[in-house]
Amino acid sequence: MTHNTKDYGNLMRERGFRVTPQRQLILDVICASGNHTTPEAIYKRVQAKFPSVNLATIYRNLDFLCELRLVVATQIGRKMYYEIAGESPHHHLVCRNCNKIEQIDHTNMKTLFNKVEREQDFTVDMDHITLFGLCAKCRQKTRRV
């Protein structure tokens, strides 16, 4: 959850990108916000500290940070949500019925990724996947199709 600005900064600079105050602030805000933050919410929190930041800058940086994989984008329903990527890969199970979110760790995913790599020569490289389905409770309740 805590993020080290210096590391992120170096990561960017090493790749020829620049560390601007706007960019830092946007990353800070995403980091400080809980999971699943909308662009609009990020915009407002950024503006509270630095009112001149333009909405276009927010969107461009969300794209940028996702591309660097410092930030993860998730689409739920019609909306996009952003959250800090964090250290270790982990994945979510979202119940279609009650929307409860469980986590699964990377090991089972990794097994799948390895299999895909062996069989199709494609290196899957994702550390935040969202799988939808039914949790134990809802599976029992929803026992009629």
Add this chain to the structure above:
Amino acid sequence: MTHNTKDYGNLMRERGFRVTPQRQLILDVICASGNHTTPEAIYKRVQAKFPSVNLATIYRNLDFLCELRLVVATQIGRKMYYEIAGESPHHHLVCRNCNKIEQIDHTNMKTLFNKVEREQDFTVDMDHITLFGLCAKCRQKTRRV
């Protein structure tokens, strides 16, 4: 690929929804189009047959058809793509570098889903997952981080 209008119609009616000409046409167009069709392309093809259909109707029906899981939405980069869900579950591998799309079938996924169900009592229920990574060619090209 082929779709049975009658079955889809009944599926909708059973659930209290209505089968309108617009809706049928939109589904037909998605069905006839290849994979990964944009809303704009769908709109144009629908208009070619039925010029009065409004773009808002396209969007509303895309949502609707996704909710019924007759159609699958995929986000690649910044754009949304839609395709017919079809019969058998299958999944996509999208190269982060060249955006090439490969398919994987359901068996390896199913293994993962089963494992998740045994270990966490969560029934994953997805028949179209998109995994990002690097294809064989791009993995070789991008051999410097």
Add this chain to the structure above:
DNA sequence: ATTCTTATTGCAAAAACTTGCAATAAGAAA
């Protein structure tokens, strides 16, 4: 057939997101 309920549509306006471009400023080089 006719009536009735309400899901769905088209339209127009709004909201969300993207893009072109000139001005700015981060960071490397001198």
Add this chain to the structure above:
DNA sequence: TTTCTTATTGCAAGTTTTTGCAATAAGAAT
């Protein structure tokens, strides 16, 4: 430090997607 290159920004205009609402029409009930 100063200069130089060019990534990034703000702005304004453009494009894409969503929404409120009155009119329409699908399908059930009569």
